[in-house]
Amino acid sequence: MGFFEAPEQAQDIWVHAVSVGELLAAEPIIRELQSRYPEKKITIxxxxxxxxxLLDKLFGDSVFHVYAPYDFPLFVRAFLKRIRPSFVIIMETELWPNMIHGARALGCPVVLANARLSERSAKGYRRxxxxxxxxxxxLQLVLCQHQPDAQRFATLGISAEKIGVTGSVKFDIDVDSSVAESGARLRENVPDDTTIWIAASTHEGEDAKVLSVHRQLKQHFPSLTLILVPRHPERFESAYDQASEAGFQTSRFSSSPLIGAKDDVYVLDAMGQLMRFYAASDLVFIGGSLAEVGGHNPIEPGALGKAMLIGPHYFNFxxxxxxxMDSGALQTVADENELFEALRSLIECPDIARAKGEKAYAVVE
Structure with missing residues (x-):
């Protein structure tokens, strides 16, 4: 709420990254700041x-971490009084009025980094x-992911000299060779001719659709394995129960750290493991896109050279x-019926899947 044990020293830079996605986007920025200005104190x-x-895993005690205050004047003032920043970086779209007003009242420049703005959001703001x-x-500076984002911010009255286009920092990804090796170990018990597909970052309502698609696919490819990855930890148990109750041979990471040879469905019920399981997979479906959530980041599986599928709702990316899509690496599907057909086609034609994966890798590189 803004009340916590204050750090001993004033924090030069405050980086606000609400969730895992924003934090991953902020990581290269924070590391660059630490490299260029090692004397500066950073609060995230x-x-x-x-x-x-994830923050603790990425940065340990090299930064000061605290939960963001509620966006009420009292809490924001208390927070700012304790960390005493001189510069504020807000990731992507988190425009909190009291946070921004409080920082500017103290004379802190506020930068919106990796900024994106959908047409839907822009229309809402314009009203x-x-x-x-x-x-x-x-806002002192708005660093946008793409030119259309910049154009939408300009319609909100931000002067041109304050707007820049940097590209998405989420493309600044360096995949260590150990990730591929780890992926191979995850499937070391799985027969070589088994195809594994992953449904990553699924949301409420998507698991049932994915499991229905998997059931249809199993009629054509009996050895097929699905890795099911709910986006939020509170849904881990539900996903496991749904798969088990549907009659699938189901295991999960928390009790079986390797994919089993006879697993129909493997539920990844842990955070911070997704890259390894992307590496273990042959085909990738990106969740949050059959549900009207806006999709998730395709760059990580792309960097691993995976053929990818996504539903119709990918407006966040x-x-x-x-x-x-333009490169031929990512295919959109309108619903679970199209997802089934697309997956069946790629499983039947692994050379096409590999070619799509190579195109995905080329986009990231």
Whole structure:
């Protein structure tokens, strides 16, 4: 809420990264800041236990971490009084009025980094512009992922000299060779002729659709294995139960760290493991896209050279997805019926799947 044990020294830079996605995007920025300005103290705020756990894994005690205050003036003032920043970086789209107002009142420049703005959000802001124009005027700099994002921010009254296009920092990904080796170990008990597909970062309502698709596919490919990865930890148990109750031979990471030879479904019920399981998979479906959530980041599986599928709702990563689509690496499916047909085609034609994976890798490189 803004009340916590204050760090001994003033924190030069405050980076606000709400969730896991924003934190992963912030990682290269934070590491560059640490490299260029080792004397600067950095505070990172998050809002979820999963992002907090990831932060500890990524940075340990090299940064000061605290949960973000509620966006009420009292809490924000208390927070700012304790960390005393001189510069604020907000990741992507987290425009919190009191946070921005409080920072600017202290004379702190506020930068929106890796900024993205969908047309839907831009229209909403434009309707409220008489009330929120001050919010956009308070931003010192808006560093956008793509030119359409920049154009939308410009329609909100932000002057051109404050807007830049840097590309998505999520493309700044360095995949260690150990990831591929780890992926191979995960499937060392699985026969070589078994195809593994992964449904990554699924949301409420998607698991049932994915399991239905998997059941249809198993009629054609009996040895096929699905890795099911719910986006949020509170849904781990539900995903496991759904798969088990559907009659699949089901195991999970927490009790079986390797994929079993007879597993129909393997539930990844842990955070921070997704890259390894991407590496263990032959085909990737990106969740949050059959449900109207907006999709998730295709760059990580792309960097591992995987053929990818995504549903119709990928508006949170519109431009990034378009780059992969234009290269032929990412295929959209309208619903679970199209997902079934697309997966069946790729399983039947592994050479096409490999070619798509090579195209995905080329986009990231």
């Amino acid at each position: 705020t998050t809002m979820t236990p999963t992002s907090s756990a 409220l512009l008489p009330m929120v124009s001050w919010l956009f005027e308070s 519109q431009m990034i997805c378009q780059e992969f």
